[in-house]
Amino acid sequence: MPLPQRKRTVMPIPIEQEKDTPFRADEDEECCFCFKTTRFWTALPDRKGGEQVACCPPCSKLRTPSQVPSKSAWCEEARKRRPSLYPGQP
Numbered sequence: 001m002p003l004p005q006r007k008r009t010v011m012p013i014p015i016e017q018e019k020d021t022p023f024r025a026d027e028d029e030e031c032c033f034c035f036k037t038t039r040f041w042t043a044l045p046d047r048k049g050g051e052q053v054a055c056c057p058p059c060s061k062l063r064t065p066s067q068v069p070s071k072s073a074w075c076e077e078a079r080k081r082r083p084s085l086y087p088g089q090p
């Protein structure tokens, strides 16, 4: 349960390390802010599991949850940046 917010402070983005997957460097996802590869994902309480996006620890401290892009926006950006990873997609 999220705690009630009494004042507006910069709240870091909750993240968690990707679990249950053997480490494979080529499967790292790109942080939704800086596009460095990371194995950390957002753990936003108001998003379902499939709607979380990759977010590296440094960016999670600099940004706020309201700045996290939607999953679809993030996927679209990732496709634009690395089209070779998404063959057959526009």
Ligand SMILES: [Zn+2]
Pocket (backbone or CB within 6 Å): 031, 032, 033, 034, 035, 036, 055, 056, 057, 058, 059, 060
């Ligand atoms: Zn980042």
